[in-house]
Amino acid sequence: MKKYRLSVTEEIGGYIVVEAKNEKKAEKIAEELLDEYGCQDLFYNHNLTKYQGDQTHGDREVFGCEEIK
Numbered sequence: 442m443k444k445y446r447l448s449v450t451e452e453i454g455g456y457i458v459v460e461a462k463n464e465k466k467a468e469k470i471a472e473e474l475l476d477e478y479g480c481q482d483l484f485y486n487h488n489l490t491k492y493q494g495d496q497t498h499g500d501r502e503v504f505g506c507e508e509i510k
Contacts, residue, residue: 448505453480455496 457474461467474483474492484494 444509445506446509447503449501449503451499451501453484453496453499455480455484455494455498457483457492457494459492 457471459467459470459474461470478486478489480494480496483489483492484496
């Protein structure tokens with residue numbers, strides 16, 4: 442059996458809802474949530490439903506394959 446290393450990518454995006462005093466603070470909260478959880482958890486983790494995550498688009502691709510030893 443041979444081994445292969447593959448280049449893969451996944452992009453997902455959508456919306457979350459946060460409470461903040463202004464737009465700048467809302468963006469900071471969103472950046473912190475992304476750093477801590479990532480989109481996957483914000484959209485699908487049942488413990489994070491308070492952010493009303495809604496995935497609206499996504500794309501996956503395998504774009505490289507090379508045999509390794």
